[in-house]
Amino acid sequence: MLDPIRTQSNIAPTAHVREAETMRVSRATFDEVMFQTYVPAQFVPLRASGSRIWDTEGKDYVDLAGGVAVLSLGHCHPALNAALKAQADRMWHSSNYMTNEPALRFAKKLTEATFADRVFPCNSGTEANEGALKTARKYASTRHGDKKFRIISTTNSFHGRTWLAVSTGGSPKYTKGMGPVPAGITHVPYNDVDALRAVMDDDVACIILEPMQGEGGMFPGSAAFLGAARELCDKHKALLIFDEIQSGVGRTGALFSYMQKGVTPDILTSAKGIGGGFPIGCFITTDEIASVMQPGTHGTTYGGNPLGAAVAETVLDIVNNEAFLKRVLVSEQRLRDGFAAINKRHNIFKDVRGEGLWLGCELVDKYDNRAGEFMKAGHRNQVVFLTAGNNNILRFAPALNITDADIDHGLERTERAIVEVVNA
């Protein structure tokens, strides 16, 4: 058995040599042939290992972004590579006309580790939320009648990119020009208990919340707010959905964030970290709620496919371990200490907040709306981190097993990037 904490990718940097290519492509190719919905970094990553990335020029980068909180075990973790390769030699796809062993093992382990009795595996976070919201509405209409369909969400929340997900999410900019969008959704400010109370009634089917708002600005959910959501759902026979797509799978130092918050949802959605880089998601719930979803009610071609399930099962084996989760909090402290030291020298952050290895550094007013400049300076200084909120936050979500040395190198390079912007 691999040591869950100390095991890192064993691909040596010397293996990162350029291979023969059939076609020359570069960053400029992106601007030629891709939808311009993203503005990716100027370098093109070629290989990666642990918390390091090498680009096509052979330059190395410290990865403090973890592929946006996806790479729970870093790049190319040996146990995940082994699980994926072994499954690739066994079977790739079975379809929903047959089940498969990795999916069954994954679901069994996930239900044993959580409040849930049942798992619906899918392919992404958006799809998990879509299924969770459909389940909540189906449950409400089945048990209480067709009038009970309202969805309560929060402003600045992020729940994915389908129509239902962007409508539920709290950023109007993501639905602009794409209407009409699904009806029956109400938004209240995050962590505002009174606003939440004011919009609740018996026609509400569900409340959907991130236990900590990530994209929206790295705001941990308060005990009062999450507790009120639970209480109001119970009172009005609505379901509480926790979107743990970014907060789950060890990110906050617990297997799922709800376990630390002391509030148990009725439905939980997971993706990102659960696959450690392989696209898989799921929503999980109780027997009682899942019982309204009958054969034919919902489906997906690739959900629970053996490759993804084999990887996710292995991620769970490693992350659902007390010592591993404790170590996340130790690394959090090391990062926080590093940010405090940087701030002492440069007075650049007005707040550092977050939970576990999921931290946001809010820039002082002078650099409002300029987080993207710091991110680009990071790339020039060979470190990758993210932004959040109103382009005023530097967001960090490294691999949960990042080494102390990589944290320290990442911080050094982050500080150099900050100095570059400050002195520009």
Ligand SMILES: *Cc1c(COP(=O)(O)O)cnc(C)c1O
């Ligand atoms: C990333 C994310 C999603 C969407 O997941 P995809 O896999 O991109 O579809 C939904 N909710 C939260 C909180 C997320 O962070």
